[in-house]
Amino acid sequence: MKGVEVEAHLRQVRAEGRKILVTYVTGGLGPGWVDALEAMVAAGADLVEIGIPYSDPVMDGPTIQEASARALAEGANPASILDAVARVPVAVPLVAMTYYNVVFRSGHQRFASLLAQAGVRGAIVPDLPLEESGEWEAEAEAAGVAPVLLAAPVTPDDRLAEICRRSRGFVYGVNLMGVTGERATVSGAAAVLARRLKAATDRPVVMGFGISGPDQAVAAAAESDGVVVASALMRMLLDGGGPDAVGAAVADIRRALDSA
Amino acid sequence: MSAAVHMTDPGPDGRFGDFGGRFIPESLVPACLEVEQAFRSAWADPVFRGRLDDLLRDYAGRPTPVTEAKRLSEELGVRILLKREDLTHTGSHKINNVLGQGLLTLQMGKTRMLAETGAGQHGVASATAAALFGLECVVYMGEVDTERQELNVFRMRLLGAEVRPVRSGSRTLKDAVNEALRDWVATVEHTHYCIGSVMGPHPFPWMVRELQSVVGHEAREQCRALLGGADPDLVLACVGGGSNAAGTFAGFVETGADLVGVEAAGGAAMDRGIPGILHGMRSYLLQDEWGQILEAESISAGLDYPGIGPEHSYLGDSGRARYAQASDDEVLDALQLLARTEGIIPALEPAHALAWLVGATRRGEVEAGSTVLMTLSGRGDKDAETVMGLLK
Ligand SMILES: Cc1ncc(COP(=O)(O)O)c(C=O)c1O
Numbered sequence: 001m002k003g004v005e006v007e008a009h010l011r012q013v014r015a016e017g018r019k020i021l022v023t024y025v026t027g028g029l030g031p032g033w034v035d036a037l038e039a040m041v042a043a044g045a046d047l048v049e050i051g052i053p054y055s056d057p058v059m060d061g062p063t064i065q066e067a068s069a070r071a072l073a074e075g076a077n078p079a080s081i082l083d084a085v086a087r088v089p090v091a092v093p094l095v096a097m098t099y100y101n102v103v104f105r106s107g108h109q110r111f112a113s114l115l116a117q118a119g120v121r122g123a124i125v126p127d128l129p130l131e132e133s134g135e136w137e138a139e140a141e142a143a144g145v146a147p148v149l150l151a152a153p154v155t156p157d158d159r160l161a162e163i164c165r166r167s168r169g170f171v172y173g174v175n176l177m178g179v180t181g182e183r184a185t186v187s188g189a190a191a192v193l194a195r196r197l198k199a200a201t202d203r204p205v206v207m208g209f210g211i212s213g214p215d216q217a218v219a220a221a222a223e224s225d226g227v228v229v230a231s232a233l234m235r236m237l238l239d240g241g242g243p244d245a246v247g248a249a250v251a252d253i254r255r256a257l258d259s260a
Numbered sequence: 261m262s263a264a265v266h267m268t269d270p271g272p273d274g275r276f277g278d279f280g281g282r283f284i285p286e287s288l289v290p291a292c293l294e295v296e297q298a299f300r301s302a303w304a305d306p307v308f309r310g311r312l313d314d315l316l317r318d319y320a321g322r323p324t325p326v327t328e329a330k331r332l333s334e335e336l337g338v339r340i341l342l343k344r345e346d347l348t349h350t351g352s353h354k355i356n357n358v359l360g361q362g363l364l365t366l367q368m369g370k371t372r373m374l375a376e377t378g379a380g381q382h383g384v385a386s387a388t389a390a391a392l393f394g395l396e397c398v399v400y401m402g403e404v405d406t407e408r409q410e411l412n413v414f415r416m417r418l419l420g421a422e423v424r425p426v427r428s429g430s431r432t433l434k435d436a437v438n439e440a441l442r443d444w445v446a447t448v449e450h451t452h453y454c455i456g457s458v459m460g461p462h463p464f465p466w467m468v469r470e471l472q473s474v475v476g477h478e479a480r481e482q483c484r485a486l487l488g489g490a491d492p493d494l495v496l497a498c499v500g501g502g503s504n505a506a507g508t509f510a511g512f513v514e515t516g517a518d519l520v521g522v523e524a525a526g527g528a529a530m531d532r533g534i535p536g537i538l539h540g541m542r543s544y545l546l547q548d549e550w551g552q553i554l555e556a557e558s559i560s561a562g563l564d565y566p567g568i569g570p571e572h573s574y575l576g577d578s579g580r581a582r583y584a585q586a587s588d589d590e591v592l593d594a595l596q597l598l599a600r601t602e603g604i605i606p607a608l609e610p611a612h613a614l615a616w617l618v619g620a621t622r623r624g625e626v627e628a629g630s631t632v633l634m635t636l637s638g639r640g641d642k643d644a645e646t647v648m649g650l651l652k
Contacts, residue, residue: 003371013574020582028280048515052372053430054551055433055552055553056429056434056438056538056539056553057438057440058285058438058441058445058539059285059442059444059445065428072552076552077550099537100283100537101536101537101538101545101547101551101553102551102552103549103551104536104537104542104551105534105536105547105549105550106550106551110593126285126286127283127285127537127540128283129283129284129286129289130283130286131273132281132282132283150285150286151286151301152285152286152287153287154287154290154291154382154448155286155289155290156290159286159289163286165269174285174287174509175285177445177448177449178287178442178445178446179442179445179446179447212358221413
């Protein structure tokens with residue numbers, strides 16, 4: 001099967017005593033997004049989320065909204081993005097990040113196989129809660145795509161246990177009550193949620209939302225297995241920074257995590 | 261057709277057939293469950309119901325009358341009864357919903373209320389309820405709509421609400437809902453999102469229909485009194501998200517009346533839509549082959565929405581109701597017709613329902629002499645400037 005299997009890879013990183021660094025790139029954003037993806041991997045990302053843009057991203061703040069709108073205006077769609085991904089050989093797992101209507105419109109089975117054929121071995125669908133996600137989880141797993149589920153600071157214990165049980169690849173802990181976007185500090189809710197998730201599961205636990213730089217990454221990784229950095233990197237691309245600048249920012253975070 | 265299966269409690273998963281549901285981020289799941297539980301117990305509680313009924317009577321001015329439109333009836337060759345939601349406090353049916361959700365906000369111990377608005381009527385109603393109940397109120401409104409409904413923006417601010425213009429996407433109602441949801445994710449601990457139509461995640465489509473059903477229940481009684489115990493042949497309402505239509509249909513779904521909802525031709529989700537997921541619900545949506553939501557386009561800010569409430573998708577598929585469209589030009593004609601024959605200037609939204617009726621009677625699709633109950637969901641003051649510009 002094409003691509004790198006998610007959970008085995010992340011367990012390996014953890015076993016080596018390193019924190020997991022996940023980065024994000026909006027698929028189809030400008031001509032340089034594939035170069036940015038490769039630069040992230042070269043700079044030490046352990047997994048890259050490929051954003052498949054959607055017209056109405058309600059869990060995203062201004063930066064990823066802008067990146068999504070720009071990619072869509074430039075004609076990006078799941079097929080064009082996945083075609084491009086399929087052509088780059090990467091040594092780390094790739095996971096799609098999109099909204100449920102994009103999955104539903106293509107059809108669960110078709111969308112899962114589009115991902116699998118491109119070597120994208122996981123998917124995050126943040127507007128699909130437990131009660132509605134059963135069918136998608138089954139089709140994704142059947143295609144070799146890990147359905148990654150999210151837990152929030154307000155998730156009660158019984159739901160948290162169910163999310164940990166059903167999530168594949170890793171469990172995504174949402175650091176804060178709010179949408180994606182750069183923040184000045186890591187919320188206190190992040191550590192509490194990370195500890196609860198770690199107590200509930202042996203699967204890798206990765207924390208995301210609002211992590212902008214090395215210090216925040218170190219803080220958010222303290223109680224978890226790793227972190228996601230997204231908006232801060234997209235802000236650089238939107239403001240005209242190229243793959244080199246993005247790679248350098250990822251390298252800084254990698255260094256901070258490795259020396260913490 | 262078995263009437264019993266329609267417009268009942270959709271149960272814990274919030275499904276109307278294949279439509280509805282609760283497609284929201286995990287962060288909002290506990291809040292939606294809390295709203296559902298609070299509404300279930302309030303709706304079964306005579307004390308809550310009594311308090312709401314008092315407010316609807318003493319504050320909103322219910323019951324609203326049904327007016328027999330004699331000159332219009334003569335013009336169209338059918339007997340037309342108008343359910344006068346334009347005569348409520350704040351001038352549209354939206355007040356029925358916000359008084360209910362405002363009381364519920366207090367009951368849940370929350371201090372802040374969010375609303376989205378298109379035409380501004382739901383925003384004005386929300387600002388009104390917030391003032392009445394002493395709640396903080398923030399209204400999201402697409403920038404295009406703040407421009408074409410400037411008067412309503414001013415009214416909201418006068419009522420003490422904060423109006424936040426939304427500059428993303430199509431800068432209309434759809435984007436205002438997105439922004440309200442983003443706010444709610446961050447503030448859910450002390451904030452209630454007072455959704456303005458029969459849309460959004462469960463329990464909103466059901467809860468808003470229940471809160472608006474007073475329109476239909478009153479109208480049915482009033483029709484019986486006017487029609488010697490009979491029900492109307494046809495029941496008609498405009499559809500944006502579909503709350504005035506759902507409230508109206510709820511009163512007649514068990515009768516033999518033909519139920520017709522009228523969308524703006526530029527936002528006709530039932531005509532050109534495909535099932536999909538937006539704003540927490542599965543319903544018919546205007547979208548492209550990859551699931552990107554398309555922009556609706558209408559002179560009426562209140563109908564400028566690429567989706568429709570999930571229960572309407574179900575009623576349409578099951579055949580219990582049917583959905584039609586009216587174009588901007590037909591709507592302007594209908595608005596003037598009602599003004600000149602009855603001395604009533606309707607909002608652009610309900611003028612869609614009348615526009616369809618004018619066309620349908622001319623085409624012979626409605627039998628001469630039929631009785632028609634049409635909900636006049638709001639008054640036309642807010643649209644006077646838009647209409648003036650278009651008629652010049
Ligand atoms: C007077 C009036 N009627 C109808 C609508 C459309 O909403 P709904 O379909 O929920 O009744 C609006 C919305 O702003 C309105 O102001």
